[in-house]
Amino acid sequence: MRIGDTGLKWLFLAPTLLLLLFIVVFPLIWSLGLSFCKYNATRDEPPLFVGLQNYRRLLSSPDVWRRFTVTGRYVLLAVAGEFALGFGLALLLNRRFYGKGLITTLFLLPMMFSPVVIGTFFRFMLDPNWGIVDHVLSKLGLPRIAWTSDPRFAIYSLVICDVWIWTPFMILMTLAGLSTVPPYLYEAAEIDRASWWLKFRYITLPHIAPILILALLFRTMDAIRFFDQVYVLTGGGPGEVTETVPFYIYKVAFSYWRTGESCALAYILVIVIIGLSSIYIHYLNKVRGR
Amino acid sequence: MRRALTALIALCILIPFPAAPAEEKVTLTIMWADWEPAHLLLKLAEEFTKETGIEVRGNFVPWPQYHDKMFVEFASRKTSFDICLPDSQWIGEAVEGGHLLELTDWIKEKVDLNNYPEMVIKSYSEYPDGSGRYYGVPGLLDFVLFAYRKDLFEDPKEKEEFKKRYGYELKVPETWEQLRDIAEFFTRPEQNLYGIAMWQAPLATAGLVDEFLGLFWSKGGRLWSGYEDKKVVGYLNDEAGYEAAKLWVELYKFHPPGAANYSVDEVLTAMQQGLVAMAAIYAAFYPALTDPKKSRYADKIGFFMSPAAVDPSGKKHHYVQLGGQGMSISAYTPHKEEALKFLEWWIREETQWKFAEAGQITPDKRVVYDDRFLKLAPINEVVRKSLPLLRDFWEIPEYNEMAEYMSRKLNQACLGQITPKEAMDDIARRHEEILRAAGYYGR
Numbered sequence: 140m141r142i143g144d145t146g147l148k149w150l151f152l153a154p155t156l157l158l159l160l161f162i163v164v165f166p167l168i169w170s171l172g173l174s175f176c177k178y179n180a181t182r183d184e185p186p187l188f189v190g191l192q193n194y195r196r197l198l199s200s201p202d203v204w205r206r207f208t209v210t211g212r213y214v215l216l217a218v219a220g221e222f223a224l225g226f227g228l229a230l231l232l233n234r235r236f237y238g239k240g241l242i243t244t245l246f247l248l249p250m251m252f253s254p255v256v257i258g259t260f261f262r263f264m265l266d267p268n269w270g271i272v273d274h275v276l277s278k279l280g281l282p283r284i285a286w287t288s289d290p291r292f293a294i295y296s297l298v299i300c301d302v303w304i305w306t307p308f309m310i311l312m313t314l315a316g317l318s319t320v321p322p323y324l325y326e327a328a329e330i331d332r333a334s335w336w337l338k339f340r341y342i343t344l345p346h347i348a349p350i351l352i353l354a355l356l357f358r359t360m361d362a363i364r365f366f367d368q369v370y371v372l373t374g375g376g377p378g379e380v381t382e383t384v385p386f387y388i389y390k391v392a393f394s395y396w397r398t399g400e401s402c403a404l405a406y407i408l409v410i411v412i413i414g415l416s417s418i419y420i421h422y423l424n425k426v427r428g429r
Numbered sequence: 430m431r432r433a434l435t436a437l438i439a440l441c442i443l444i445p446f447p448a449a450p451a452e453e454k455v456t457l458t459i460m461w462a463d464w465e466p467a468h469l470l471l472k473l474a475e476e477f478t479k480e481t482g483i484e485v486r487g488n489f490v491p492w493p494q495y496h497d498k499m500f501v502e503f504a505s506r507k508t509s510f511d512i513c514l515p516d517s518q519w520i521g522e523a524v525e526g527g528h529l530l531e532l533t534d535w536i537k538e539k540v541d542l543n544n545y546p547e548m549v550i551k552s553y554s555e556y557p558d559g560s561g562r563y564y565g566v567p568g569l570l571d572f573v574l575f576a577y578r579k580d581l582f583e584d585p586k587e588k589e590e591f592k593k594r595y596g597y598e599l600k601v602p603e604t605w606e607q608l609r610d611i612a613e614f615f616t617r618p619e620q621n622l623y624g625i626a627m628w629q630a631p632l633a634t635a636g637l638v639d640e641f642l643g644l645f646w647s648k649g650g651r652l653w654s655g656y657e658d659k660k661v662v663g664y665l666n667d668e669a670g671y672e673a674a675k676l677w678v679e680l681y682k683f684h685p686p687g688a689a690n691y692s693v694d695e696v697l698t699a700m701q702q703g704l705v706a707m708a709a710i711y712a713a714f715y716p717a718l719t720d721p722k723k724s725r726y727a728d729k730i731g732f733f734m735s736p737a738a739v740d741p742s743g744k745k746h747h748y749v750q751l752g753g754q755g756m757s758i759s760a761y762t763p764h765k766e767e768a769l770k771f772l773e774w775w776i777r778e779e780t781q782w783k784f785a786e787a788g789q790i791t792p793d794k795r796v797v798y799d800d801r802f803l804k805l806a807p808i809n810e811v812v813r814k815s816l817p818l819l820r821d822f823w824e825i826p827e828y829n830e831m832a833e834y835m836s837r838k839l840n841q842a843c844l845g846q847i848t849p850k851e852a853m854d855d856i857a858r859r860h861e862e863i864l865r866a867a868g869y870y871g872r
Contacts, residue, residue, distance in 0.1 A: 180504040181526040267687040268621075268704055285687035290844055374493075376631040377689035378841035393497045394633060395830040396504075396522075 225309020258371030316347030553755030649740025
């Protein structure tokens with residue numbers, strides 16, 4: 140029996156497609172089905188179809204909205220911080236100087252560590268009794284701060300940790316964008332005696348805008364799914380001031396074992412992420428179209 | 430080509446297949462929290478291996494991840510362990526899911542239940558309470574006790590100053606009110622010394638509720654109307670409940686800064702570093718405080734039992750919060766016979782003595798009420814006194830959400846976000862919601 144070109148193509152593709160179907164598509168469809176059921180994965184009882192009840196209950200629960208507010212606040216602060224710092228540092232690094240390669244590599248290191256390890260280190264460093272941060276603050280004559288357990292500061296402890304990890308990503312993306320700006324444009328601007336601001340506004344920014352929007356899109360999507368450091372650093376506390384939506388989904392799924400409800404909340408989060416991504420992509424297309 | 434193929438086939442025929450093992454060696458895996466008693470159990474199990482030839486290994490998980498790891502494995506209906514030691518309050522969740530092997534007939538045949546206090550059997554072995562159905566044997570006895578700095582409590586200057594201020598002798602507190610006074614007395618931020626450290630984290634396991642309930646019960650508090658009808662509003666948030674929450678929130682003022690997230694490690698560290706005068710711990714953690722390699726104040730630490738209290742009507746109550754674990758068998762193990770042999774070895778008086786001699790706590794009355802036991806560990810006098818006062822909380826599958834909510838709301842009260850009364854009212858309301866959603870009120 141001879142296998143034709145098309146048959147051979149499908150034969151080679153089949154293992155990958157089957158694997159993807161098994162580990163990506165099947166769980167997605169299965170969990171979507173469960174989101175319409177009352178189901179506890181630890182019980183030996185089949186899922187009970189309840190229609191939109193899980194969605195209705197979640198969307199009308201003030202507890203869930205409070206967690207969306209926490210997540211929104213966290214995403215806004217963290218992504219804005221990473222963007223401002225990363226962009227600024229990239230502009231500083233985008234010039235020739237001795238040791239540039241080494242310094243750029245050192246800046247990128249935080250991104251290479253495990254977030255759980257970083258979270259644990261930050262927990263120790265931010266401890267008000269024996270942490271290095273408060274020790275330095277007290278040496279400077281400033282008051283000690285209970286970073287992870289004071290409701291006023293707990294969210295900032297997460298933001299600081301996330302900014303430390305992910306600012307290098309912004310640096311990397313901005314540097315990549317800056318390398319695409321043709322040098323002759325700056326030379327022409329120099330001849331026209333354009334100021335630093337004019338060069339930045341009319342040459343640099345339009346060239347790197349698409350890559351910056353892409354970087355913001357990646358970071359926003361990732362920050363919304365933020366879980367590791369909350370789990371390690373604050374455990375959602377004090378009270379519930381740092382309980383983000385993904386952390387709450389984890390609790391509903393694996394502590395309370397309301398499997399159906401946790402699937403529904405995960406899908407609500409996916410819809411939010413898709414919505415936000417669409418806004419970014421809309422702007423990305425607009426910038427590209429100019 | 431043909432020659433090469435023939436040579437290959439000949440080679441395959443000539444290479445002898447390895448002989449099948451005469452009998453496969455069984456290795457039992459025990460899942461427990463990653464702590465001192467687990468490592469000790471594994472060491473003692475070497476004797477079990479010598480006796481039976483059955484190997485034993487451990488699968489130990491840090492406390493904060495322990496519950497989730499165990500139940501994720503249960504949910505997959507296949508476990509990497511044969512024997513497990515679920516925390517006492519998880520028994521309902523595990524039994525209702527069908528994850529533990531029922532041992533009722535085996536226990537009736539092999540175990541003398543009179544060797545254990547009734548509360549221990551109810552919490553570690555039986556589910557539902559009073560049903561006569563058993564799913565484990567008592568494993569490790571654990572409960573809340575307090576550690577204190579003897580050097581501070583016995584200092585004549587401190588004693589004199591305390592008496593002048595509070596009008597009575599400074600000694601280990603017998604009531605929660607005395608504990609409050611002592612905590613206040615030793616709170617001296619300028620010396621980097623604080624009165625007390627207790628678990629305050631908003632967690633279901635190793636969180637606030639684990640240590641709050643000793644105070645709550647001793648103040649006359651009730652979690653619900655009873656196991657049968659489970660009404661919460663008006664019971665949990667009665668006068669006694671409010672009083673208990675008020676005192677707990679007051680005690681928070683005497684904690685070190687940042688104590689709102691304190692769990693096992695933070696409280697132990699605070700005591701090891703001499704940051705606090707007193708700390709509430711679960712008894713099995715005591716070696717971390719008396720080991721000079723871990724604790725700067727190892728030789729200056731003493732222990733006292735969880736105090737009594739007076740309820741709003743003036744009646745005195747004394748309860749101690751039970752912790753600890755039973756030893757159960759996974760319903761999914763292929764080595765049921767071997768696991769039962771291990772349980773039989775574990776409950777022997779001789780094994781329990783060895784466990785106690787190594788410094789850990791057994792619930793076996795034959796050991797605890799023998800005077801030799803008192804000399805085996807610095808906490809053993811407290812163990813004996815606490816044994817009749819033990820009380821445990823909900824064991825129904827919904828316990829995790831109920832405990833977590835209670836911890837979170839009281840944590841908010843400690844931080845001044847809500848009042849203790851608001852916290853208790855909210856907890857009562859939410860507990861009824863959880864129980865209603867689980868279908869208890871329609872049954």
